[in-house]
Amino acid sequence: MRYEGRRERLYQWMAGEGIGLVMFEHTEVRQDPSIRWMTGHPGEGLLFLGFDPRGGSHALLVPWDSNLAMIWANADAIIPYTEFERQPLKAVQGAVAYFKTPFGSKIEIPSVTPYPLFLHYVEALLDFDVLCRKGGIQQEVMALRSIKDPEEIQIYRTLAAITNDLIDLLEQDIRSGTLGTEGEVVRFIEMECRKRGCEGTGFETLAAGPERSFGIHPFPAYTTGEFATAGLSILDFGLKYAGYTSDVTLTFVRPPLSRAQEKLLTLTERAYRLALAMVAEGIATKTIAGAVDAFFGNAKKTMPHALGHGIGLEAHESPALRNHADNGWVLQPGMIFTLEPGLYDPVQGGCRLENDILLTGSGVEVLTNARIIRL
Amino acid sequence: MRYEGRRERLYQWMAGEGIGLVMFEHTEVRQDPSIRWMTGHPGEGLLFLGFDPRGGSHALLVPWDSNLAMIWANADAIIPYTEFERQPLKAVQGAVAYFKTPFGSKIEIPSVTPYPLFLHYVEALLDFDVLCRKGGIQQEVMALRSIKDPEEIQIYRTLAAITNDLIDLLEQDIRSGTLGTEGEVVRFIEMECRKRGCEGTGFETLAAGPERSFGIHPFPAYTTGEFATAGLSILDFGLKYAGYTSDVTLTFVRPPLSRAQEKLLTLTERAYRLALAMVAEGIATKTIAGAVDAFFGNAKKTMPHALGHGIGLEAHESPALRNHADNGWVLQPGMIFTLEPGLYDPVQGGCRLENDILLTGSGVEVLTNARIIRL
Numbered sequence: 001m002r003y004e005g006r007r008e009r010l011y012q013w014m015a016g017e018g019i020g021l022v023m024f025e026h027t028e029v030r031q032d033p034s035i036r037w038m039t040g041h042p043g044e045g046l047l048f049l050g051f052d053p054r055g056g057s058h059a060l061l062v063p064w065d066s067n068l069a070m071i072w073a074n075a076d077a078i079i080p081y082t083e084f085e086r087q088p089l090k091a092v093q094g095a096v097a098y099f100k101t102p103f104g105s106k107i108e109i110p111s112v113t114p115y116p117l118f119l120h121y122v123e124a125l126l127d128f129d130v131l132c133r134k135g136g137i138q139q140e141v142m143a144l145r146s147i148k149d150p151e152e153i154q155i156y157r158t159l160a161a162i163t164n165d166l167i168d169l170l171e172q173d174i175r176s177g178t179l180g181t182e183g184e185v186v187r188f189i190e191m192e193c194r195k196r197g198c199e200g201t202g203f204e205t206l207a208a209g210p211e212r213s214f215g216i217h218p219f220p221a222y223t224t225g226e227f228a229t230a231g232l233s234i235l236d237f238g239l240k241y242a243g244y245t246s247d248v249t250l251t252f253v254r255p256p257l258s259r260a261q262e263k264l265l266t267l268t269e270r271a272y273r274l275a276l277a278m279v280a281e282g283i284a285t286k287t288i289a290g291a292v293d294a295f296f297g298n299a300k301k302t303m304p305h306a307l308g309h310g311i312g313l314e315a316h317e318s319p320a321l322r323n324h325a326d327n328g329w330v331l332q333p334g335m336i337f338t339l340e341p342g343l344y345d346p347v348q349g350g351c352r353l354e355n356d357i358l359l360t361g362s363g364v365e366v367l368t369n370a371r372i373i374r375l
Numbered sequence: 376m377r378y379e380g381r382r383e384r385l386y387q388w389m390a391g392e393g394i395g396l397v398m399f400e401h402t403e404v405r406q407d408p409s410i411r412w413m414t415g416h417p418g419e420g421l422l423f424l425g426f427d428p429r430g431g432s433h434a435l436l437v438p439w440d441s442n443l444a445m446i447w448a449n450a451d452a453i454i455p456y457t458e459f460e461r462q463p464l465k466a467v468q469g470a471v472a473y474f475k476t477p478f479g480s481k482i483e484i485p486s487v488t489p490y491p492l493f494l495h496y497v498e499a500l501l502d503f504d505v506l507c508r509k510g511g512i513q514q515e516v517m518a519l520r521s522i523k524d525p526e527e528i529q530i531y532r533t534l535a536a537i538t539n540d541l542i543d544l545l546e547q548d549i550r551s552g553t554l555g556t557e558g559e560v561v562r563f564i565e566m567e568c569r570k571r572g573c574e575g576t577g578f579e580t581l582a583a584g585p586e587r588s589f590g591i592h593p594f595p596a597y598t599t600g601e602f603a604t605a606g607l608s609i610l611d612f613g614l615k616y617a618g619y620t621s622d623v624t625l626t627f628v629r630p631p632l633s634r635a636q637e638k639l640l641t642l643t644e645r646a647y648r649l650a651l652a653m654v655a656e657g658i659a660t661k662t663i664a665g666a667v668d669a670f671f672g673n674a675k676k677t678m679p680h681a682l683g684h685g686i687g688l689e690a691h692e693s694p695a696l697r698n699h700a701d702n703g704w705v706l707q708p709g710m711i712f713t714l715e716p717g718l719y720d721p722v723q724g725g726c727r728l729e730n731d732i733l734l735t736g737s738g739v740e741v742l743t744n745a746r747i748i749r750l
Binding site: 028029042043044064065066067068070072080081082085086087111112113114115116118132133134183186187190191194195199200204214215216217219220221222223224302304305306316324344346 | 403404417418419439440441442443445447455456457460461462486487488489490491493507508509558561562565566569570574575579589590591592594595596597598599677679680691699719721
């Protein structure tokens with residue numbers, strides 16, 4: 001029912017827009033976990049939603065791995081991608097034949113389709129009106145996905161509990177010296193999250209000791225070097241549970257600290273509190289991000305990244321929390337997103353504090369318990 | 376010299392095509408490690424190559440993380456992405472101003488640019504001729520990258536030695552029972568590769584015990600479940616060294632086996648030998664992939680993926696080794712690529728054998744030592 005219900009909302013949207021067939025693509029080159037959101041299928045493949053003139057709406061999944069799809073996928077029909085020689089143009093022509101889509105219908109392809117490939121779709125679908133646009137089906141799905149339903153919120157409560165459990169264990173084992181290197185910290189997370197039922201991590205864990213924490217995202221992601229020695233160390237990780245990812249950043253602080261390091265920490269903590277205090281239904285995320293940028297600007301500092309982002313089946317999804325003119329997102333109940341102010345200095349190192357926030361109809365919940373940990 | 380030499384070849388190509396400015400994008404949404412190939416910068420950002428009317432060719436890097444770029448990047452100029460509000464359209468306009476690109480010049484943007492975004496580029500660069508195409512600068516760079524230079528081949532020799540070392544240790548520890556679960560195998564690789572100087576793994580390690588090896592790519596990538604118990608287990612991993620990735624797949628086999636499982640193994644090994652025997656300068660990769668598909672077809676089996684792919688700064692790059700009409704790749708000296716035949720059965724499980732092959736002017740070298748390991 002969950003997947004059918006989600007697809008039903010999209011069929012209604014398609015009917016309203018007069019669109020006969022839409023295509024989603026989740027492949028190595030263009031990833032779109034919306035296919036999992038609509039069918040449960042976690043693997044690569046194409047998904048077509050269409051109207052069948054013989055009656056009703058249908059979902060046709062074209063998976064790369066049929067064995068996987070047989071286990072996971074909820075769809076009206078499954079045709080292996082090999083039947084279309086693993087070529088998207090042949091698959092969309094096959095879908096047109098499957099649905100008997102009437103000539104002249106609107107067919108919407110993914111909005112991320114490269115321009116040169118778009119021209120090939122137009123050629124392959126000469127009898128149809130090919131749409132590839134902002135504001136189309138992908139944007140509709142992202143908007144729907146940005147508001148989590150009760151089942152998704154329940155998943156996030158479980159996921160946050162596991163994440164918080166690991167945060168406490170990490171603090172304990174780093175304090176005791178059991179975990180002393182970046183690699184040990186990362187392997188601990190990888191091992192413990194799976195023991196607790198996670199699919200894995202939501203993205204590559206970033207662990208940077210004081211020598212490397214100046215990078216927003218350290219390169220490499222982690223090494224065999226020491227973690228949480230004197231200075232500022234950053235740990236950015238997310239766990240993946242039932243497809244959904246958490247995303248937190250802790251800063252571990254060990255004295256002695258310079259005054260400049262203390263200032264980075266104080267400013268980051270204050271920026272976090274400032275942002276959190278502004279979270280409310282109806283506020284433009286640009287307003288919050290702008291306030292944080294202004295706060296840092298007053299202190300002659302610049303945050304080189306966005307304030308936060310929605311989380312869900314992707315580590316970064318809607319809503320955006322950026323101080324950009326073209327960011328029109330407004331906070332609404334059901335949204336789950338990060339707040340993650342941070343400052344980075346090539347000499348002093350960096351710090352970031354990131355938690356996952358749920359906005360409900362009755363208020364703001366900080367789901368995760370990441371913090372600046374002073375050793 | 377390495378990076379300047381690579382860029383020089385592209386300036387010559389640009390001059391030949393009459394192009395004034397080209398843009399490369401390596402961001403979260405559209406990744407292109409060609410920027411690392413041309414500058415050494417491993418992080419996100421944009422790269423512009425252009426001709427300056429004041430004389431000469433220049434490389435302008437616009438990094439997301441300036442601290443990282445100061446350490447790694449070889450470029451003529453670095454301007455932080457924040458100066459363009461982290462917006463590609465503003466950055467390309469900034470690049471035009473930096474280079475003083477004459478009105479009417481051809482400006483080439485990435486060929487993966489989505490159609491709706493392409494329209495915005497055209498609007499932002501009204502005084503210029505915006506190119507976004509197959510067969511342009513990206514294809515030229517991929518062709519150059521497909522032929523490894525002596526320095527890259529040396530990196531691959533080191534990388535292959537580390538990979539082979541780990542393969543032997545894995546066999547030993549799995550035989551002895553020291554490594555008994557998928558998670559243990561993965562953590563062993565993650566830890567040992569970094570001890571040996573690797574940046575990390577080239578992609579998420581896939582470890583599937585007999586219950587899960589039916590998937591081309593198991594989902595999840597690995598679990599806490601047992602590995603290498605009775606039946607067929609697949610281990611697919613790659614190590615990343617100095618930016619370059621290896622890519623190997625081992626199948627671990629523990630009796631008792633069904634006759635159907637023995638047949639999968641025999642066919643896979645024979646297909647691998649068949650493919651390897653065909654590798655030679657001047658052969659179309661489609662011919663090799665077609666021969667393997669035909670071989671499996673004779674045995675009433677289907678391989679649901681390509682025969683192989685080039686490796687380098689990306690785990691999958693040129694040349695393709697696919698049995699597709701539009702695959703025009705021909706093997707040439709300096710190419711490094713995988714051969715990875717495999718078969719997958721929902722009941723019997725799967726097997727795959729994958730090694731990294733270097734074609735030189737004097738012959739074929741199998742760089743890695745992956746194998747089907749009978750326990």
